[in-house]
Amino acid sequence: MASIKFSIRNPIKNKRCSINYYVSIARGKRIRGSTNIKTLPKYWNPQTQLLRNKVEISNTRDDINEKLKKFDSFVYEKINSYHTNDLDEIQFRLKNDIEIFFDKKKKEDKPLKLLEFYDWYIEHYKSHPLPTTGNILGKGTAKTYKNAYRIIKEFNDTMYKLEYKSITVSFYDDFITFLTDQDYSLNYIGTQVKVLKTMMGSSFEKDLHQCLDFKKKYFKKPSEEVSNIYLTVEELEKIENVDFSDFKNIKIKESFILTKELAERARDLFLIGSFTGLRISDYTKLNSDNLIEEKGKPYLRVKSQKTRKFVTIPLHSILKAILNKRLNEFPKYMPDQHINYAIKEIGKIAKINDSYTKEITKGGKKVTFSDKKYKFICSHSARRSFCTNAYLSGMPVIDIMQISNHSTEKVFYNYIKLNDIEKAEKISSNTFFK
Incomplete structure (x- = not known):
């Protein structure tokens, strides 16, 4: 699998030079470095890749040559011991082991340290x-x-x-x-x-x-259920109907001024997320290539950035209206944080003013936030709104999950946000209560 060579790079006469190693693993994966061994160029034999049989270096020659010879078998043994075909991992671990072999690194440092592993991963x-x-x-x-x-x-x-x-x-x-x-x-x-x-x-x-x-069970991931908001279909329609004709620029921060054009773009992107169930990493990067037609019906076909899976979604009337308004072009990309800034201002204009309370544990203490609902809207509220509204409409959970890519029903039900009244209303529509 690997090939190994030694050489003296840029040899200078009568000056001790480092013997360098070159390990070619496969498919362009290489490791090179110094062996920490130095010699005069005249004592190096490039054909045998060992020190020459000279009396002047007889005291050290055999030990050095033995070290170089052992390196070959060392490399092969190490590669076999990793039990992986991942070339990047082999390269990463072998470089560490080679440095130990040539005494460039202490043996106790041999295992990749925890923080180093974070970085590598x-x-x-x-x-x-x-x-x-x-x-x-x-x-x-x-x-x-x-x-x-x-x-x-x-x-x-x-x-x-x-x-x-x-x-x-x-x-x-x-x-x-x-x-x-x-x-x-x-x-x-x-x-x-x-x-x-x-x-x-x-x-x-x-x-x-x-x-x-x-x-161990004790070493668990702490968590709590947090009541993140979703917007009802009626609230989303309010956002759709916001009139920006008298919109004045808003200086959100030094680096971002919300203009009329940016506000309209953020509104349309948010609505696209709210009626497709796509993640923000996907709904901000759509283009006309994502539009397809099957048996006369228009669909959106997207490869999820997170899961790398394709999802095909029927076009909602609001999405059709956005595309019609924009001459069949999707809004241009907008950063997550800019949408977060904009959608709160848009929610304020749309009068999404219901009182909303959110409770979380912070710093080990229960903290309660109460304010108008629009202040809690963020870019991720779009996807949650889609899942919750689709569920309330009676769409089968398995069909919603086909679009949302939630892994299990348990994860899905934890994701949608219904209060006890909304849950009761959903249950009351069952024929059992007729």
């Missing part, structure tokens, strides 16, 4: 399929993992140095306390634990450690 799976899903890491997930890396690195830098063996039940308590003291919400704390468990599980599968406390 994120970068590697951006372009390689995850073993669990067969899909690459989505941009949103990669961002979540990068934030988790930043937070656990902060713990590492301020509390105590982390190794795989540090991840114990005792560590779990300390980490939860640390996150709580940072005033994070309970669900955000749960995200940090979930990512850590993912990293520990993946590194365990790669034989980097044998530490299994993270699998």
Whole structure:
């Protein structure tokens, strides 16, 4: 599988030069570096790739040549010991082992450290399929993992140095306390634990450690049900009917001024998400190529950025109206945060003014927020509105999940947001109560 060569690069007469190694693994994957061994060019034999049989170096020649000869078998043994065909992983681990072999790195540093593994995992799976899903890491997930890396690195830098063996039940308590003291919400704390468990599980599968406390029931992901909003069909129609003719520019922050054109674009993008069930990473990047027709009916066909699966969605009348208004073109891309800024202002104009209360655990304490509903609208409310409204309309859950790509009914039911009155109204439509 691998080929190995030694050479002296840019040899200078009468000057000791480093012997460099070149390991070609496969398909362009290479490792190169210094062996930490130096010699005069006249003692190097490029044909045998060993030191020449010279009296002047007889004291060290045999040891050096033996080291170089052993390197060949060392590389093959290491590659076989990794039990993987993933060339990036082989390259990453072999480079670490080679540095140990040539005494460039202490042996106790041999296993890829936990924080290093975070970094490797994120970068590697951006372009390689995850073993669990067969899909690459989505941009949103990669961002979540990068934030988790930043937070656990902060713990590492301020509390105590982390190794795989540090991840114990005792560590779990300390980490939860640390996150709580940072005033994070309970669900955000749960995200940090979930990512850590993912990293520990993946590194365990790669034989980097044998530490299994993270699998214990105690080492759980904290979570709580939070009442995130959805907009009713009537509220969405109010947003659709907002008149922007007298709209004045709004300075949201130094870097963003909400203009009439941006407000209309944000409104249309939000409505597209609300009547397709697409994630924001998908509904902000649609173009006319996503429109198809089957048996005379128009559909939207999209490959999900997160799941890499295709989904085909019938066009709602509101989506048809948006396309008709825009001459069959979709609104241009708009960043997530800009939509968040804009949709609150649009909700205010549309008078989405019902009182709304949200309760979360933050910093270990229950915190309640009460305000007008429009202040809680965000870009993600669109997808949740679709799922909830489709469910209330009587659309079979299996059909909604075909569009939303929720993995299980349990996940779906936790995702849609109905209060007890709305649930009762849905139940009352059953023939049992007639």
